[in-house]
Amino acid sequence: MEPTASPPDAAGPPPGATRSTVTLHVNGVPHRLTLDHRTTALDALRVHLGLTGTKKGCDHGQCGACTVLVDGWRANSCLLLAVALDGSALTTVEGLADADGLHPLQHAFMERDAFQCGYCTPGQLCSAAGMLQEAADGHPSHVTPDTVTPGAPVELTADEIRERMSGNLCRCGAYPRIVEAIGDATAHPAAPPVPHTVHGIGAVSVNGGGRTAS
Numbered sequence: 001m002e003p004t005a006s007p008p009d010a011a012g013p014p015p016g017a018t019r020s021t022v023t024l025h026v027n028g029v030p031h032r033l034t035l036d037h038r039t040t041a042l043d044a045l046r047v048h049l050g051l052t053g054t055k056k057g058c059d060h061g062q063c064g065a066c067t068v069l070v071d072g073w074r075a076n077s078c079l080l081l082a083v084a085l086d087g088s089a090l091t092t093v094e095g096l097a098d099a100d101g102l103h104p105l106q107h108a109f110m111e112r113d114a115f116q117c118g119y120c121t122p123g124q125l126c127s128a129a130g131m132l133q134e135a136a137d138g139h140p141s142h143v144t145p146d147t148v149t150p151g152a153p154v155e156l157t158a159d160e161i162r163e164r165m166s167g168n169l170c171r172c173g174a175y176p177r178i179v180e181a182i183g184d185a186t187a188h189p190a191a192p193p194v195p196h197t198v199h200g201i202g203a204v205s206v207n208g209g210g211r212t213a214s
């Protein structure tokens, strides 16, 4: 009997294809894009969708300037291939505000003057939005005391904020005011929750490195 070839994966691109069509839900709006498989989520946002609020810093997963939320989880968009995010919901800095006005974090950054050049700020804001939800959901950080009840919301002390934001660098050194601004936002009763889902988590590089903002 002749050996039979494996049937092609109906869900995947044909053999040899270099481009695929995917749907990215960006800030609540579905976008159908045909992209080269090498296109990062960052370039899909900036080049293909014209959403230039998300910044390209190192393009190597080191600085956090490109941080967005993917299904509620913060991620370095320069490390994600857009075609791996088919069906995912992305939130960029352009999507943090709503019809009622700026996100409480945006208000707090303005009140605290928590930036200088502003290049890192979109990434700081998206990272902080994801971080607030992680803490509220009880995810511990490296500095969370062992005495905290597992799964209980984690109090965001200045040390917790510094540790959890350590993947977002600021070359202007605005760290003290960034920590203060995020601290202000944690007490804001109107801070909208960012829903976490498990969709696509396998493709997400969760932000947060070993550096410590000070």
Ligand code: FES
Residues within 6 Å of the ligand: 055, 056, 057, 058, 059, 060, 061, 062, 063, 064, 065, 066, 067, 076, 077, 078, 079
């Ligand atoms: S541009 Fe993505 S981490 Fe620096």
Ligand code: FES
Residues within 6 Å of the ligand: 114, 115, 116, 117, 118, 119, 120, 121, 169, 170, 171, 172, 173, 174
């Ligand atoms: S405000 Fe300039 S890099 Fe952070």
